[in-house]
Amino acid sequence: MEAGIFNSSSILTQDELKKIAAYKAVEHVESGMILGLGSGSTVKHAVDRIGELLQMGKLKNIIGITTSENTHQRAMSVGIPLSDLDSHPVLDLAIDGADEVDPHLNLVKGRCGSLLREKMVEGACRKFVVIVDESKLVDHLGGSGLAMPVEVVPFCWKFTAKTLQDLFSEAGCVAKLKTCEEESGEPFVTDNGNYIVDLYFKKDIGDLRAASEAILQVAGVVEHGMFLNMATTVIVARELGITVKNK
Numbered sequence: 001m002e003a004g005i006f007n008s009s010s011i012l013t014q015d016e017l018k019k020i021a022a023y024k025a026v027e028h029v030e031s032g033m034i035l036g037l038g039s040g041s042t043v044k045h046a047v048d049r050i051g052e053l054l055q056m057g058k059l060k061n062i063i064g065i066t067t068s069e070n071t072h073q074r075a076m077s078v079g080i081p082l083s084d085l086d087s088h089p090v091l092d093l094a095i096d097g098a099d100e101v102d103p104h105l106n107l108v109k110g111r112c113g114s115l116l117r118e119k120m121v122e123g124a125c126r127k128f129v130v131i132v133d134e135s136k137l138v139d140h141l142g143g144s145g146l147a148m149p150v151e152v153v154p155f156c157w158k159f160t161a162k163t164l165q166d167l168f169s170e171a172g173c174v175a176k177l178k179t180c181e182e183e184s185g186e187p188f189v190t191d192n193g194n195y196i197v198d199l200y201f202k203k204d205i206g207d208l209r210a211a212s213e214a215i216l217q218v219a220g221v222v223e224h225g226m227f228l229n230m231a232t233t234v235i236v237a238r239e240l241g242i243t244v245k246n247k
């Protein structure tokens with residue numbers, strides 16, 4: 001592990017593990033790159049580190065393409081020049097976190113609600129480096145018991161949620177609207193003005209590609225949080241060191 005970044009206590013916090021993974025990913029960044037910048041608490045460390053390296057003159061001529069308004073604000077605040085996919089349809093590298101990573105490097109993403117822009121930006125990258133702490137590793141997607149997010153249009157979202165739940169009835173699926181963290185119970189609204197329906201599974205959903213296609217067939221669905229065969233590298237920060245998995 002790199003010296004000087006972390007505290008000396010033997011037990012690292014989850015945030016420290018996220019930072020370790022993020023710093024390792026930034027080693028893949030070279031001057032002149034067009035960079036996809038993901039969303040969430042892990043990638044925040046990567047954004048800050050890239051800003052720091054730009055300030056120090058160790059990186060030059062980076063252009064960032066962000067995947068959420070939050071990351072956009074953060075990247076601007078640390079001095080990363082920004083553009084968009086319309087101007088740069090092919091990116092050199094994207095760095096992002098994930099909610100689940102399976103042994104084949106398939107991912108669940110989007111629990112922060114940024115899955116649509118992430119899928120667009122990361123789908124346009126030559127290399128996609130995913131950074132996680134070890135708590136994100138699962139045997140199969142949906143297996144953590146946590147949400148698999150689906151972005152849906154607000155129009156008749158209950159109908160869309162029920163259709164999704166029925167689609168996966170054999171896997172014991174329960175569909176719930178994502179709400180804001182405050183107690184208002186108001187729907188969480190994505191950067192694109194849509195809602196998120198979270199799917200919870202009691203059993204393995206089976207063939208992921210078939211599940212992906214079935215979800216995308218449902219009218220009202222915009223995108224889902226399964227990122228299949230997209231990651232080229234996954235950096236896992238563990239208590240005992242870093243593991244790098246390549247496709």
Ligand code: 5RP
Binds near residue numbers: 096
């Ligand atoms: C946001 C994402 C995040 O990468 C994912 O939720 C992981 O978040 P964190 O780094 O905060 O654990 O997909 O839409």
